[in-house]
Amino acid sequence: MCGIAGLISAPPIRPARTLISRVLDCLAHRGPDDQGWLRFSRDRVRVGSAPAEIDEQAGSVAAADGAVYLLHRRLAILDLTETGHQPMSTADGRYHIVFNGEIYNYLELRRELEAMGYRFRSTSDTEVLLNGFAAWGREVLARLVGMFAFAVLDTRQRRLFLARDFFGIKPLYYATVPARAGSVRFAFASEIKALLELPGIGRHIDADRLYLYLRFGLTSHGSQTLFADVQQLPPGHYLDLSLDDPRMAEPVCYWRPEVDQPADLSFESAADRLRELFVESVQLHLRSDVPVGSALSGGIDSSSIVMAMRAVQGSDLELHTFGYVADDPAINEERWIRRVGRVAEATVHTVRPTPEELVADLDALIDCQDEPFSSTSLYAQRRVFELAHGAGIKVMLDGQGADELLAGYRPLLAARLASLLRQGKWGQAATFACRASRLPDSGGLRSLFRAVGLLLPAGLKDKARSLVGEELVPDWLNGRWFADRGVQPRSLRCGQHRSRSSDVLREQLYQILTETSLPMLLRYEDRNSMAFSIESRVPFLTPALVNFVFSLPEAYLMGSDGLGKAVFRRAMRGLVPDDVLDRRDKIGFATPEQQWLGTLQPWVEQVLRSDAARQIPALNRQAMERQWQAVLNGRARFDSHVWRWVNLIRWVERFGVSFETG
Secondary structure: OEEEEEEEEOOOOOOOHHHHHHHHHHOHHHOEOEEEEEEEEOOEEEEEOOOOHHHHHHOOOOOOOOEEEEEEEEOOOOOOOHHHOOOEEOOOOOEEEEEEEEEOOHHHHHHHHHHOOOOOOOOOHHHHHHHHHHHHHHHHHHHOOEEEEEEEEEOOOOEEEEEEOOOOOOOOEEEEOOOOOOOEEEEEEOOHHHHOOOOOOOOEEOHHHHHHHHHHOOOOOOOEOOEOOOEEOOOOEEEEEEOOOHHHOOOEEOOOOOOOOOOOOOHHHHHHHHHHHHHHHHHHHOOOOOOEEEEOOOOHHHHHHHHHHHHHHHHHOOOEEEEEOOOOHHHOOHHHHHHHHHHHOOEEEEEOOOHHHHHHHHHHHHHHHOOOOOOOHHHHHHHHHHHHHHOOOOEEEOOOOHHHHHOOOOOHHHHHHHHHHHOOOHHHHHHHHHHHOOOOOOOHHHHHOHHHHHHOOHHHHHHHHHHOOOOOOOOOEOHHHHHHOOOOOOOOOOOHHHOOOOOHHHHHHHHHHHOOHHHHHHHHHHHHHHOOOOEEEOOOOOHHHHHHHHOOOHHHHEOOOOOEOHHHHHHOEOOEOHHHHOOOOOOOOOOOHHHHHHHOHHHHHHHHOOHHHHOOOOEOHHHHHHHHHHHHOOOOOOOOHHHHHHHHHHHHHHHOOEOOOO
């Protein structure tokens, strides 16, 4: 796990060593163990560790030449010796790589490459990936099991190849800068803050992304970011560009989940196969040369990971788990954390954040995330990784992605009901609605009426929202400001890959896995873990496991009683305690946000009335304050838009965001 960056500079001025130093410093938390740089110009390659060495080694090169720089900060997880140093080069000097992530099947790939005649000087997965690219080119991507963002420089073809893993577990941002004297023409980095250090990359807001964040809490999907000048490489995409004209390249999709390959398996056979895939994945994710721990919330997903870790490595594993405990009894899962910890014979660590601590740490949280985030649950997650760091853990396993894959969220009840209605299974639909409405936190029958909305044509969905008081442009948004910038208010749509499918639940799962929920959660987790130099691994997210689950009937995912993860619950019998698998409540990783913000009322009002708030033309401050007072007085329902206002205002101030046209 590391931080990577790179730039293609334009003549006549090459980037100064102070610029390179600033970029590396921005990524230092991602890789505190080592750093390195590579410079390619006039068909000559130079390498070094300290930015101060750049000018001395490159002094004989004419300043009129452009150059390519690859930069790396290392968190040593596999091969802790200096042979794992990056940037890394092939023996013939043609290919050079900077890599962030882990290739879990690197041992198997290494044996295959050795049989082809490749020789290795390290025991790292980086060298396996580099030689794999030399052997197979972009086809290496299909062979990988892992999380990754990497760049390979081909000095013979004068090309730069960037790739991001299947689900976007690891980040990769880039910017193409308009040609100007002495500028950077193209740059990439693991985090936005590193790109903002470069000349020609502004801090202008992307108005459309701002609308989606404020109205729906949506961030981190697709190719755009909240900074108009910065893009992200979407999950499952690569970018292959020429060093001589990097602006011509467009992202290419190399993988997406298979949703049209149904499996012909009984429920029991599907459960058996899912168990095999899951345990195999956990086993691969345990490969490490440093201590490995696990997040543990007490829910089915994290409990399954912890129990699988113990099953795979037995008593030899010194198992440490880390969890968050809420003060609010309604969302406190400590008894489940302790229950699983006892059965797994793990050392259990927990943390109890307070609202006062949230305020004290908020600036650091905003700085590490780079973009706003949708709820205060991120702070609880940050404290969990801080706890693990204090215990000396460098690798953590986490259950991210399971809810999106296995229909774990309560709002998906409506999607399953919509499937039954669209398929004309009226009797099953009535039974499902009755039984599902009795689940804790289901919202009752009223919430299931969302199923009707999911079946409406796209043009009627927005009208239906207005009828139930869910306006697309609430009064606390400045609709005129957005309209002047061409932003079209709209609701979130299901993925368009099969918009009239009878499997509405599958449509919703595809959307939250690829477009909405999961991309945001992975961004949050990457930044929070790397803020404490911890590699967070997510064994639910492998192509084999995801494709298998998408091949199963919807009824295998959500039972007739409305409980999600039906087939996975069955798969984990005998591994995870039955009382955990039989849980009917769904808490998730929740903080008492309303309680916290109520406790922090003076601070919230100070932020809403601040100079920074006055400088945000997208917000209607008077309407925000009225809404906030209505929430405090119990005249309006609390929801997460209150936190989004506060977070945006503080983010704008921290990052110096501009609302003028770039």
